[in-house]
Amino acid sequence: MLKQSLQQKLLQKLSPLQIQVIKLLEIPAMQLEQRIKQELEENPVLELERPADDPDSDEPADRNEPDQDKNETTIDDYLQNDDIPAYRLQERNYSKDDKHEDIPFSVGSSFHENLISQLGLQILTEKQQVIAEYIIGNIDEDGYLRRQIEEIVDDMAFAQNIEVTEEEAFEVLRVVQNFDPPGVAARDLQECLLLQMVRKDMSDPVIETAYNILKHHFEEFTRKHYDKILKRLHLEDEDLKEAMDEILHLNPKPGSSYSNPLTKTVAHIIPDFILDMDGDEFNLELNQRNIPELRISATYAEMLQEYSSNKKNQSKDQKEAVMFVKQKLDSAKWFIDAIRQRQNTLLLVMNAILKYQNEYFKEGDEMRLRPMILKDIAEMTGLDISTISRVSNSKYIQTHFGIFPLKYFFSEGMQTDSGEEVSTREIKKILEECIAGENKRKPLTDDQLADILKEKSYNIARRTVAKYREQLNIPVARLRKEL
Incomplete structure (x- = not known):
């Protein structure tokens, strides 16, 4: 049976300004600079404030940003967990949740080019050459071959219409595994380390012991079950220590030494706040370096005023132009107001944290950090907990004892x-x-x-x-x- 009824609901709808403020609160200083640049490019009504030392200049403000200042891996990296997931020690040593990228000649291209150049020095048939190139194309930036041989065989059959047996593929894989850097094209960590070890002097008893540990007692090695290794290989403590030293000098990521530095992103922390001590007083300020002042373009504002005063004689195109300029003007005002509100909110929250953790900020003694949760600062500022969360996320403060993320100061x-x-x-x-x-x-x-x-x-x-x-x-x- 259908039934109709009337209901009244009170819904809270965010204004464009509120939406802008929320979005800007979430981003740190470094991203804010890029966000302002993007807005300047998209909105012609928005422009940079006239330089303070040139107040009488009639030239339009420069829409561009000011110039910015240009300013031993060990095996233990792989052995930090109590129980290493099984997939990490197998051929397909990644999970469905890992991030995968298409490798062929994209990331760390100099590494792959180096492998291709070594391929040119081998005496191979035309078919082997094609197989080798396909294998190299599937090696990731760490130097590992993440695909099973049978999958490569299937790929070449379906994608390139080339019939290849697993034996042929394995034969070519062994050729590529002899390339530099040692350990390249391994299918798991164990194989990677063994490929490096066999290039050493196997007549050396220490090398032989290290090889046997990796070959026959790899699980005990990954679990640091030294007592089991000592017992099974009938070793003395000093013998095991020398063998372990050899293993720990191997490179678990052979491709990393050849990666192109231009393809790697170096993360620089730009603090959002700067805190100085003036005697016993704190001096807190926002880091406004490279954050330009914005203003509404006088040209567009005058244009809108002129059109608005002569509405009767406007053509359709002129009316559309008026609407466009008005929308851009509103958007520019909202953006400037949102930047201002962002600054005020950041300072309000950081000052509250400073007051709450006053004793800590004097000396930076971690033992003086008080228990503090988002709710504590929300109550001090009168802001919502979600706002405190947005402010504290991805923000940093520079103090006289170091740079710290705001999240550092929160603890139960x-x-x-x-x-x-x-x-x-x-x-x-x-x-x-x-x-x-x-x-x-x-x-x-x-x-x-x-x-x-x-x-x-x-x-x-x-x-x-x-x-x-x-x-x-x-x-x-x-x-x-x-x-």
């Missing part, structure tokens, strides 16, 4: 046995100090760390210790063990 709290409220960051700091000073032959377990914290009046469960340790990217005791 807990009470000690004496009832004092402390930041979880303080507890993490103690954990780091305990682990840094431990005996690496017998690293502290999570249970032992929990006992140490309890002695210091921090009553924390073992699973909480494990959580904090993982947040600090510190592996479990077994993986921290050294010979």
